[in-house]
Amino acid sequence: MANANGPRKINLSANPTPKALAELMIGDIVYLSGVVYTAREGIYARVLENGEAMPLDLPTESAANFHCSPAATQNEDGSFVLGAVTATASFRFSKWIGAWLKASGAKLIIGKGGMSPADYRDHFVPNGAVYLTTVGYGTGALLGRGVKKVRDLHWKAELGLAQAMWVLEVDKFGPFIVESDLIGNSLFERENARIAEGISKAYEGTRPAVLKRFGETDDRTDELI
Amino acid sequence: MISIEVVEKTAQILMKKAAIEIPDDYHSGLKKAAIEEDGDLSSFVLEAMLENYAAAKEDGRAMCGDTGCPRWYVKMGNEAQIIGGPVALESALRRATANATHSVPLRPNRVHPLWRTDHDNNVGIGAPEIEYAFEPDGDWIDLITVHKGGLFGTDYRMLFPSDGIEGIKRFYLDSLVAFGKRGLACQPAIIGIGLGGSKDSCMVLGKRAACLRIVGNRNPDQKIAKLEDEFKILGNSIGMGAMGFVGKSMVIDCNIEVGYCHTGGMQMSVHAFCLSSRRAVARIFGDGRVEYRTDPAWFTNYQRRETVEWQMPTAQEKST
Numbered sequence: 001m002a003n004a005n006g007p008r009k010i011n012l013s014a015n016p017t018p019k020a021l022a023e024l025m026i027g028d029i030v031y032l033s034g035v036v037y038t039a040r041e042g043i044y045a046r047v048l049e050n051g052e053a054m055p056l057d058l059p060t061e062s063a064a065n066f067h068c069s070p071a072a073t074q075n076e077d078g079s080f081v082l083g084a085v086t087a088t089a090s091f092r093f094s095k096w097i098g099a100w101l102k103a104s105g106a107k108l109i110i111g112k113g114g115m116s117p118a119d120y121r122d123h124f125v126p127n128g129a130v131y132l133t134t135v136g137y138g139t140g141a142l143l144g145r146g147v148k149k150v151r152d153l154h155w156k157a158e159l160g161l162a163q164a165m166w167v168l169e170v171d172k173f174g175p176f177i178v179e180s181d182l183i184g185n186s187l188f189e190r191e192n193a194r195i196a197e198g199i200s201k202a203y204e205g206t207r208p209a210v211l212k213r214f215g216e217t218d219d220r221t222d223e224l225i
Numbered sequence: 226m227i228s229i230e231v232v233e234k235t236a237q238i239l240m241k242k243a244a245i246e247i248p249d250d251y252h253s254g255l256k257k258a259a260i261e262e263d264g265d266l267s268s269f270v271l272e273a274m275l276e277n278y279a280a281a282k283e284d285g286r287a288m289c290g291d292t293g294c295p296r297w298y299v300k301m302g303n304e305a306q307i308i309g310g311p312v313a314l315e316s317a318l319r320r321a322t323a324n325a326t327h328s329v330p331l332r333p334n335r336v337h338p339l340w341r342t343d344h345d346n347n348v349g350i351g352a353p354e355i356e357y358a359f360e361p362d363g364d365w366i367d368l369i370t371v372h373k374g375g376l377f378g379t380d381y382r383m384l385f386p387s388d389g390i391e392g393i394k395r396f397y398l399d400s401l402v403a404f405g406k407r408g409l410a411c412q413p414a415i416i417g418i419g420l421g422g423s424k425d426s427c428m429v430l431g432k433r434a435a436c437l438r439i440v441g442n443r444n445p446d447q448k449i450a451k452l453e454d455e456f457k458i459l460g461n462s463i464g465m466g467a468m469g470f471v472g473k474s475m476v477i478d479c480n481i482e483v484g485y486c487h488t489g490g491m492q493m494s495v496h497a498f499c500l501s502s503r504r505a506v507a508r509i510f511g512d513g514r515v516e517y518r519t520d521p522a523w524f525t526n527y528q529r530r531e532t533v534e535w536q537m538p539t540a541q542e543k544s545t
Binding site for chain 1 (some may be wrong): 244265266268269270273274276277278280281284286287288289290291292326327329330331332333334336341343345376377382383384385387388389391392394395396398402403404406407408409411459462463464465467468469470471500501
């Protein structure tokens with residue numbers, strides 16, 4: 001078992017100050033309090049491609065965009081039952097993220113697996129945003145516990161429960177891990193580089209397939225995203 | 226005769242159990258991995274997952290917010306009879322899936338691939354998948370639900386006899402490394418490998434090896450069992466742990482299933498059954514009794530038979 005103290009733990013507002021953001025280091029564990037909202041491809045396409053108005057005042061109400069669809073339902077009386085909450089993989093939203101950061105003023109993007117170094121450099125750093133990754137994935141029950149209230153659900157009829165925008169009041173919502181910082185360092189990139197050093201040992205005694213695939217590479221520092 | 230009400234009620238309980246309760250075999254495997262893990266971040270992740278399983282059980286909420294794709298495996302003893310027949314059975318499983326999506330709640334994941342139509346209940350064209358198998362005797366049916374997570378961690382490749390074990394190992398490592406980075410595969414996982422069959426059945430074998438065999442279980446072919454041991458160690462020697470962080474917990478177990486294939490080929494598939502390995506099983510007997518368990522016990526000698534005719538098991542085998 002590893003060091004019992006483990007990584008540093010930080011409580012952060014979902015509308016963080018520039019100072020609080022600057023203090024975050026990759027690998028820190030973060031718990032959020034305040035308001036977070038879910039937005040993924042359905043919302044991005046509606047706002048950024050169809051030009052629809054934001055259904056809430058961003059970033060005043062929240063600066064934390066969660067790439068997520070909760071395991072939740074709405075009762076006939078309008079009330080909500082929210083169980084577990086787990087992120088979805090963020091790299092698929094690359095084509096919208098720059099415009100979204102500008103339009104929404106989001107400072108925290110929360111999701112699964114991080115985004116590419118180019119996304120951090122070109123979009124996150126200029127907009128003063130950082131990326132928090134969920135843990136596991138996913139600690140759905142722990143995150144569910146951190147949701148105190150569903151404040152609102154936008155575009156349910158248009159997008160369905162999974163793609164709709166859930167506005168969540170949260171307290172000590174986490175854990176999350178700081179994946180990118182304000183200058184664009186990436187925890188996943190760092191770990192990939194460390195693992196790459198020893199990876200060839202595991203491959204000893206194996207051989208490439210006789211039938212190749214187009215575009216195939218033997219460079220194991222490559223990534224799929 | 227098995228009543229459809231019992232089928233539906235049992236199926237709905239299974240949906241809930243699968244979503245909330247981590248199966249004992251996987252739980253033990255992960256606890257062992259957490260003790261052995263020495264990477265700081267990987268350790269933190271594993272401890273958080275263990276805490277998450279406890280929270281899910283305590284609160285009665287799903288352990289993962291991404292329900293994956295709920296699916297059903299139905300196995301019927303040769304003498305099993307269901308009132309209303311297989312059509313009533315399928316309706317009951319579809320109703321249980323839809324109802325449990327609201328009552329647990331689960332995330333409604335299933336949408337039309339093109340029009341993205343969402344019924345908000347995990348039911349639609351071809352969803353949930355329902356697969357069948359039969360056993361030579363018994364008046365029972367086994368209902369198994371698996372909520373198979375993930376868009377990542379699965380791959381297929383046509384290998385050839387000349388690729389040999391070295392080629393199998395290479396594709397296995399490639400799959401783990403490619404989808405293990407950033408933890409896209411939600412490892413450490415039960416890795417299932419399908420070898421042989423044809424392209425579709427190879428995928429089915431690998432998925433079943435991951436989802437329908439438990440941690441610690443071994444293929445009855447001694448040489449395959451040895452490969453399973455070897456592959457587990459190999460996967461954990463990459464240097465990668467949970468979420469793609471430096472570590473050594475990638476594979477909780479590796480299960481291999483084979484099927485006879487074309488003489489010129491050696492199909493291979495790799496599947497990862499994620500950190501929330503959701504499966505639940507119940508046997509419904511002809512007299513209406515229901516017994517719950519977590520081991521699907523899918524791969525019997527009958528399922529793996531090699532011969533034209535099936536030799537009925539001896540009385541001694543039957544009793545075990």
